[in-house]
Amino acid sequence: MILSTQLEYKGDLFPSNITNYKKDVDVLHFSTANNVILQLTVLRDSVLRFRYTTVGKFENDFSYAISENASSGYNHLEITDDQEKYIVTTSRLICHIHKSDLRKSIFDANNKSLICEDEKGFHWEESYELGGDIVKMSKTAQNGESYYGLGDKPNHLNLKGRRFENWATDSYAYGKDTDPIYKAIPFYTALHNNKAYGIFFDNTFKTYFDFCHERRNVTSFWAQGGEMNYYFIYGPKMHDVVVNYTDLTGTPELPPLWALGYHQCKWSYYPESNVKEITAKFRELKIPCDAIYLDIDYMEGFRCFTWSKDHFPDPKRMVKELADDGFKTVVIIDPGIKIDMDYSVFREGLEKDYFCKRADGPYMKGKVWPGECYFPDFTRPEVRKWWAGLFKELIEDIGVKGVWNDMNEPAVMDVPGKTFPNDVRHDYDGNPCSHRKAHNIYGMQMARATYHGLKKFNYPKRPFVITRAAYSGTQRYTSTWMGDNVASWEHLQIANIQAQRLALSGFSFAGSDIGGFAEQPNGELYARWIQLGIFHPFCRTHSSGDHGDQEPWAFDEEITDVVRKFIEIRYQLLPYLYTSFYQYSQDNVPMLKSLVLFDQDDSQTHYRTDEFICGNQLLICPINEPNSKGRRMYIPKGEWFNFWTYELVSGGKETWVDADLDRMPIFVKAGAIIPKYPVQQYVGEKTIDELTLDVYYKHGKEDSELYEDANDGFDYKKGRYSLRKFNLSGNDNKLIIRIHKRGKYHTSYKTFKLNLIGLPFKVKSIKVDNEYVDLKDVKFNGDNSLVVNKEVTNIQIKG
Ligand code: MIG
Numbered sequence: 001m002i003l004s005t006q007l008e009y010k011g012d013l014f015p016s017n018i019t020n021y022k023k024d025v026d027v028l029h030f031s032t033a034n035n036v037i038l039q040l041t042v043l044r045d046s047v048l049r050f051r052y053t054t055v056g057k058f059e060n061d062f063s064y065a066i067s068e069n070a071s072s073g074y075n076h077l078e079i080t081d082d083q084e085k086y087i088v089t090t091s092r093l094i095c096h097i098h099k100s101d102l103r104k105s106i107f108d109a110n111n112k113s114l115i116c117e118d119e120k121g122f123h124w125e126e127s128y129e130l131g132g133d134i135v136k137m138s139k140t141a142q143n144g145e146s147y148y149g150l151g152d153k154p155n156h157l158n159l160k161g162r163r164f165e166n167w168a169t170d171s172y173a174y175g176k177d178t179d180p181i182y183k184a185i186p187f188y189t190a191l192h193n194n195k196a197y198g199i200f201f202d203n204t205f206k207t208y209f210d211f212c213h214e215r216r217n218v219t220s221f222w223a224q225g226g227e228m229n230y231y232f233i234y235g236p237k238m239h240d241v242v243v244n245y246t247d248l249t250g251t252p253e254l255p256p257l258w259a260l261g262y263h264q265c266k267w268s269y270y271p272e273s274n275v276k277e278i279t280a281k282f283r284e285l286k287i288p289c290d291a292i293y294l295d296i297d298y299m300e301g302f303r304c305f306t307w308s309k310d311h312f313p314d315p316k317r318m319v320k321e322l323a324d325d326g327f328k329t330v331v332i333i334d335p336g337i338k339i340d341m342d343y344s345v346f347r348e349g350l351e352k353d354y355f356c357k358r359a360d361g362p363y364m365k366g367k368v369w370p371g372e373c374y375f376p377d378f379t380r381p382e383v384r385k386w387w388a389g390l391f392k393e394l395i396e397d398i399g400v401k402g403v404w405n406d407m408n409e410p411a412v413m414d415v416p417g418k419t420f421p422n423d424v425r426h427d428y429d430g431n432p433c434s435h436r437k438a439h440n441i442y443g444m445q446m447a448r449a450t451y452h453g454l455k456k457f458n459y460p461k462r463p464f465v466i467t468r469a470a471y472s473g474t475q476r477y478t479s480t481w482m483g484d485n486v487a488s489w490e491h492l493q494i495a496n497i498q499a500q501r502l503a504l505s506g507f508s509f510a511g512s513d514i515g516g517f518a519e520q521p522n523g524e525l526y527a528r529w530i531q532l533g534i535f536h537p538f539c540r541t542h543s544s545g546d547h548g549d550q551e552p553w554a555f556d557e558e559i560t561d562v563v564r565k566f567i568e569i570r571y572q573l574l575p576y577l578y579t580s581f582y583q584y585s586q587d588n589v590p591m592l593k594s595l596v597l598f599d600q601d602d603s604q605t606h607y608r609t610d611e612f613i614c615g616n617q618l619l620i621c622p623i624n625e626p627n628s629k630g631r632r633m634y635i636p637k638g639e640w641f642n643f644w645t646y647e648l649v650s651g652g653k654e655t656w657v658d659a660d661l662d663r664m665p666i667f668v669k670a671g672a673i674i675p676k677y678p679v680q681q682y683v684g685e686k687t688i689d690e691l692t693l694d695v696y697y698k699h700g701k702e703d704s705e706l707y708e709d710a711n712d713g714f715d716y717k718k719g720r721y722s723l724r725k726f727n728l729s730g731n732d733n734k735l736i737i738r739i740h741k742r743g744k745y746h747t748s749y750k751t752f753k754l755n756l757i758g759l760p761f762k763v764k765s766i767k768v769d770n771e772y773v774d775l776k777d778v779k780f781n782g783d784n785s786l787v788v789n790k791e792v793t794n795i796q797i798k799g
Helices: 004-008 238-249 272-285 315-324 344-351 381-389 392-398 435-458 489-504 523-533 557-572 574-587
Strands: 018-024 027-032 037-044 047-053 077-081 085-090 093-098 104-108 114-126 133-140 146-149 162-166 187-192 195-201 207-211 218-223 228-234 291-294 328-333 366-368 371-374 402-405 465-467 479-481 592-594 612-614 618-620 630-635 639-642 648-650 653-658 666-669 673-676 691-696 700-708 722-731 734-742 751-757 765-768 785-789 794-798
Touching: 027 085, 037 085, 037 093, 104 228, 114 195, 114 228, 133 228, 146 489, 187 238, 195 218, 195 238, 228 238, 272 291, 272 315, 315 328, 315 392, 344 371, 381 435, 392 435, 402 435, 435 465, 489 523, 489 592, 523 557, 557 574, 574 673, 574 700, 666 691, 673 700, 765 785, 785 794
Parallel strands: 291 328, 328 402, 402 465, 465 479, 691 751
Antiparallel strands: 018 027, 027 037, 037 047, 047 228, 077 085, 085 093, 093 104, 104 114, 114 133, 133 218, 146 187, 162 207, 187 195, 195 228, 207 218, 366 371, 592 612, 612 618, 618 666, 630 653, 639 648, 639 666, 673 691, 700 722, 722 734, 734 794, 751 785, 765 794
C-alpha cells in the first residue's frame, strides 16, 4: 500500500524486477519493470563496467578519464540464468544479477569465493530542484576489509572508517583531516581475505565515498548527479588492480630525464638578478639542480603569457643563460585571464567567445591574482587548441622548458565556495553541462591543453607540465604536486601518505612542496623532508617565501651538507628512477608501492603508512620526528640490506634502525641490481662513461631491469631504447647473473662497474661470457668491484 506521505517525498528509489535481457557482443542490458537499465560491459576477464539509467535510455557515453589506449578483450564470456538470477561468467569472474531487484554479487571464478556484493546496490533519489538523480551504490563490507586510494586525501593511508568528498578545492594550509582538497580521483582498492578489487566511479559530479563510517558493515558511494557508472576491477593482487585501473585511465609518456632531477621553486624568485643569485649558488655549493621556477611575479600584472619588463627585461637571454648553466626554466600559468582590452590574450578570447558563461549568458567573472578575470572553457576542443597555441612564444622562442598550472580547481577569491558557481556552463566536448559536472575536470582539461602546447612547441624535446587540480586520467598529461602544505612534522607524514596514495591511484608523478609551503621549517625538518622527497617521483622545494628562505643553504652548514648528500643520492639513482618511470609509463606499475601493495598477504602491512617501496627494490622510511637518532619501522618479509652498512636483515618484523640526521632508513632488497650514475650537477652535465651496478647478493633469485634511452626526445618510440633484464641467482658458493638486452639504443658508456655486495663466500673464480677473468685484473678483495663490457650476457662468480 502506498501512503500519500510517501508519494510526496519519494526518498530512495530502487530498481524493480528484471523484465528484459539483451546481449550485444560484450555489452549486456538488463531492464526492469520501472525503467531502470543496467548495462554491463565486459572489458576484460577481470574488468567489468556497470552503468545504470533510471529513464529507460542512456545519455551519450563520454568520459575524460578513460584512455584511448586502454586495453580490452577477454578470453571467455558466458551468460546463463536460473530462477533467481542471471549468471555472467568470464575466465576470472562470476557475476550474479538478481532478477527481483538487480542486485549483484561478484565471485572469483577459480575458487568461487565472494569478492564484492551489493548491499542495497544501486538506488537513487530524484532531484526536483536540479533535475536528474542523486545516484547511489552500497556494498556489504567484508570481514577485515581495508580501503586504499582516492587520490590526494591527507588522512590515514587505510581509508576504513572514514567518509570523503571529491570536489577539487583550493586548500591553503590544509591539515590532516581537511576534505576535500585539490584533486578528485574517485577510485579505490579494497582488500579482504587476501583478495583485492578496485572500484572506479567515473562520475565527475561531486562524489562521496563512505568506508564503513556511517554503517560499520557497509561501504557506499554516490554522486550529486550524472550516472551511476563504475568499473569493477579484480586483482586478486592489489598490484594488478592498480595496474588495471592505470591501464584504463592511462599513463604519461616518459618525461625528459631532467624532470626527475631536483627542482627549486619559491613564490617568487624575481627580479632576474635574484633568479641568477639562486642558480649561481647551487653551482657554487655543488648542490645538483635541474630546474628553476618562476611564480606569478614574472608576469606583467599577473597577465598570463606576458613578462614584467622591469623584473625580466630580456627573458630570452635569461632563459638561455640559465640553460647554458644546466637550468631548465619552468613558469607558472593560471587559468584566469585579466579583463583588459589592451591585453591581446583577453581580447582574442573575448572575440572568439572562448570564455565560460553563466546560465543566462553573462560571462563568468571572478577575482584571482590579476583582479577581475574571465576563464577559458577548456572543455571545448577549439579553446584547448587556442590555449595550446598561446605557448608558442614562451616555449619555441623564449625557450621555457616546463609549465606549471596552478589555481585550476578552478579557484576564485573572496566568494563562497572559492570556485565557480554551479550554474556556469561548459561545452564538455559537445555534451553541454553545468559546472556541477565540469568542475572536477576543469583543471585536467587546462593541463591537457597546456601539455599539447608544450608538446607542439618543444618538439622534438619532451614536454613537462605540472598541475594542482586533477581528475582520474590527468596523469596522462602532467605531473602534480600536493598544493599548499605546511612546514610541520605532521605535514612531512602527510606528504609521505599523499605520494603513496596518488601512486596507488594511478598518479605516480607527484611530490610535495619539500619543507612545506606555508610557514617555515627549521633546518632539521627541511633535511628530513629532503630525505623523503628524493624518493618521490617529483622532487621540488617550494615555499610561499613570506616566512623566510627555503633553499638548501638557508639553514646552517650541517644542513646544507645533509641536503647535498641526499640530492646527490637522487642523482646517482637517476637510472633506477628512470627505469621505474619506464615501468610505470609502459606497464602501468606504480612507482611507489605502499607495503600493503608490496605484500598484501602479510596483514602487518594493512595499516602501515610510513614505510614504502620506491621503484621495486628500495625500502624507504622517513624520520617523522625531531631529535631522532633512528626509529622503529616494519621491514616487510624477505631479506634486505641496510643501504648504509650493508648489514643484512630478515623482514617480517619491526626493527629499530639507526638514522642520525645525515642518514635515513633505506634498505635494498636482496638480489637487487641497482644502476647508478656518477653525481652530476644537472642531467647531461657529464657524459656517462661507465655505469655502476650495485649487485646485492641473494640466496635465491631476483630480477631487475635497466631502461635507458636518449633521456629526451621521442626516438625511443622508434625502438631507440635499451632495456636490460638481469636475472640474478645465488647459492652458498655461487652467484650467477644473466643479462638480456632489447632495443636499439647505444649508451655512451662501454662498461659496467659491478659492486658486489654481501657475497657470503670468498671469490675463487669469475667467468664472464664463458671466459675466465684473471682475478688480478679485478679489484677483488679490494673494493669487490668488477668491470665488464656492457654487452655481457652471463657472469658467474664462484667461491
Ligand atoms: O593563491 O602562485 O599552490 O604553489 O606559489 C596562491 C602563487 C597561488 C598557490 C600555489 C602555490 C603558488 C601560489 N599559488
